[in-house]
Amino acid sequence: MSKAKTPARAVGKTRASAAGRARSAEILRVAAKMFFKHGYAGASIDAIVAEAGGSKRDIYSEFGGKEGLFAAIVRDNLNTALGTLAPAADESKSLQETLLEFGMGLAEVLSTPTGLNLYRIIVSEGTRFPALAKLFYDSGPGLVANKLAEVLEQRKRAKEIDVADCHAAADQFVGMIRGNLHLAVILRIRPAPRPDELQAFVSKAVSTLLHGIVSSRKA
Amino acid sequence: MQPARLRRSKMFDADPEGRQRVLQAAAKVFFEKGYEGASIDLIRAEVGGSRRTLYRAFGSKEGLFAAIVRASIEDALGCLTEEAQRHQSLDATLLNFGRGLMYALLTPTVLALYRIVVFEAARFPELAAMFYFSGPGHVAKRLARVLEQRQRLEEIGPVDCNIAADQFVSMIRGNLHLAIVLGLRPVPEDPDLEVFLAQAVGNFVEGISVKHRRLS
Numbered sequence: 001m002s003k004a005k006t007p008a009r010a011v012g013k014t015r016a017s018a019a020g021r022a023r024s025a026e027i028l029r030v031a032a033k034m035f036f037k038h039g040y041a042g043a044s045i046d047a048i049v050a051e052a053g054g055s056k057r058d059i060y061s062e063f064g065g066k067e068g069l070f071a072a073i074v075r076d077n078l079n080t081a082l083g084t085l086a087p088a089a090d091e092s093k094s095l096q097e098t099l100l101e102f103g104m105g106l107a108e109v110l111s112t113p114t115g116l117n118l119y120r121i122i123v124s125e126g127t128r129f130p131a132l133a134k135l136f137y138d139s140g141p142g143l144v145a146n147k148l149a150e151v152l153e154q155r156k157r158a159k160e161i162d163v164a165d166c167h168a169a170a171d172q173f174v175g176m177i178r179g180n181l182h183l184a185v186i187l188r189i190r191p192a193p194r195p196d197e198l199q200a201f202v203s204k205a206v207s208t209l210l211h212g213i214v215s216s217r218k219a
Numbered sequence: 220m221q222p223a224r225l226r227r228s229k230m231f232d233a234d235p236e237g238r239q240r241v242l243q244a245a246a247k248v249f250f251e252k253g254y255e256g257a258s259i260d261l262i263r264a265e266v267g268g269s270r271r272t273l274y275r276a277f278g279s280k281e282g283l284f285a286a287i288v289r290a291s292i293e294d295a296l297g298c299l300t301e302e303a304q305r306h307q308s309l310d311a312t313l314l315n316f317g318r319g320l321m322y323a324l325l326t327p328t329v330l331a332l333y334r335i336v337v338f339e340a341a342r343f344p345e346l347a348a349m350f351y352f353s354g355p356g357h358v359a360k361r362l363a364r365v366l367e368q369r370q371r372l373e374e375i376g377p378v379d380c381n382i383a384a385d386q387f388v389s390m391i392r393g394n395l396h397l398a399i400v401l402g403l404r405p406v407p408e409d410p411d412l413e414v415f416l417a418q419a420v421g422n423f424v425e426g427i428s429v430k431h432r433r434l435s
């Protein structure tokens with residue numbers, strides 16, 4: 001293994017870095033698998049090296065060790081998971097449509113294997129890695145809630161909605177989307193919902209946020 | 220054996236503080252050692268007493284985990300009994316229940332259990348199922364029955380009460396809860412929690428949309 005790598009390192013810079021990038025990607029892939037499966041304490045650098053190839057020294061020189069490797073897989077997977085997490089506010093759309101878009105974007109991200117794995121590991125390790133916990137929160141659930149709160153503020157100014165605290169309402173909507181259904185999937189009690197199930201689930205959350213549970217009585 | 224068992228379980232019934240002490244010690248051990256590393260012996264080392272007493276009262280490590288979860292939601296569930304709800308508006312019942320649930324979720328013990336179970340579900344599926352059905356699933360189910368009853372009284376519209384109950388429980392367990400789980404912010408002061416709860420109840424019951432506001 002290490003013999004095959006030495007020439008690549010010695011040769012021209014571009015080839016070396018291409019090989020290096022491939023090796024880093026492989027380390028990240030295997031490390032993610034190990035951390036997600038065994039947790040931070042249970043994952044071993046030796047086991048990662050055994051499967052990904054390379055050497056322990058590669059990991060230390062590139063990632064600085066186990067903590068650095070963990071941080072790298074969290075960042076890497078966060079980038080993969082986020083995507084259309086918070087759509088741009090579009091005032092030409094109805095609030096209902098906008099909420100559906102926000103809700104679906106979030107629900108989809110939460111139900112992907114990467115989203116589920118990240119949530120599990122960050123919740124269990126977050127207090128040990130405050131900087132990563134903050135990165136996760138700020139670029140995921142916190143971001144969605146902030147963008148949504150902006151949308152709600154805008155609609156409040158337009159007198160479409162009547163709500164004391166737009167941030168609290170956004171927080172509660174995010175909570176509904178990341179509700180017991182998500183928790184049951186996180187706990188592996190049920191499989192991730194199908195897209196049509198998600199759609200139905202999200203539209204009911206939107207309807208409750210907009211109209212509450214009493215409305216249809218007098219509507 | 221039988222008389223001894225009766226005597227011991229009675230002793231725990233008559234000693235809720237002792238029971239509470241055992242559950243707190245168990246939570247501490249689960250938190251420090253993880254679920255796999257925890258054992259009845261380690262828990263006994265914290266609280267003393269006999270191994271047999273702990274086994275008789277809780278059955279197993281898993282039983283202790285379940286007992287912590289169930290004890291934590293007693294107050295919330297207490298707000299949903301018929302007696303507690305008598306002459307109470309829907310809003311008041313939701314507020315009391317939501318408060319009980321919120322306080323339960325934010326205790327150091329339950330925060331620790333939540334962090335553990337979310338990750339350990341792969342290795343301990345029975346633990347995960349037990350957690351869900353004694354905790355979040357259970358409170359939602361009990362709330363759903365209350366909503367159905369209110370629906371029969373036409374206090375609420377023709378919504379699916381199981382889904383609505385899930386939604387309310389989940390509003391209480393929103394981003395505020397997540398940020399605390401992640402250690403990013405401290406538990407808010409009581410008055411701030413009251414404001415949050417009142418808003419959750421208001422938004423859940425009446426919605427935020429202007430044209431659908433109650434005319435009261």
